[in-house]
Amino acid sequence: MATPRATALTPGRRLRAEAKRAAILDAAEALFVSDGYELTSVDAISARAGVSKRTVYDHFGDKQTLFRGVLGRANDAVVATVRKAIDEELADDRDVRDALLGFARRVTTGMFPTSDYATFRRLSSQAPLAPRLPEAARDEPERMMEERFAKFAADGKLRLTDPRRAMQHFVALTMRLVLDVTDEDQAAGKAEILEILTDGVDVFLRAYG
Secondary structure, three states: OOOOOOOOOOHHHHHHHHHHHHHHHHHHHHHHHHHOOOOOOHHHHHHHHOOOHHHHHHHHOOHHHHHHHHHHHHHHHHHHHHHHHHHHHOOOOOOHHHHHHHHHHHHHHHHOOOHHHHHHHHHHOOOOOOOOOOHHHHOHHHHHHHHHHHHHHHOOOOOOOOHHHHHHHHHHHOHHHHHHHHHHOOOOOHHHHHHHHHHHHHHHHHHHO
16 A cells, blocks of 8 residues: 655645645545545546646555545535534524524525535445544534533533433434435425424423523
């Protein structure tokens, strides 16, 4: 198995190396999404990126590592979006119902329709044929939500003893349900989504509020 080379680079060479790495990731992402992990070859990736096959191996070592790099980049985008939504919507000074509804609406109408999230779902769905990220990376959005739910409980805004289970219930009643509905009917409108979220938040608060 080839391994990535680690060499000292001048600033100019470092910039060129970073540009090649980004081009490889972009090419690999496009092919992994369109053709799938199994059918995508390193030859095809190098050709699309405009670099040699050796350059791909120098940067990533093998196709598995490259796929993890692509998936990790997509996961980082999702995590950053969720973190911002948590910080701005699940704020300490907001009414808890408004906060929960605002967060769920932000994720479902602001993140779910984006190309970044579509790419993340398409890549993630290729397991077990394709490599997966470490569990800690996969669970980062839920871990951040769990921490905020624990803070709400400590502040007396929610009644719960198991923040993780409460977070799972919240996701199932709101965002997961919206995904199920929109996967079946891509024409589902914002009014229907808001109704689902409002009902889900109210059910959640009847149990935990």
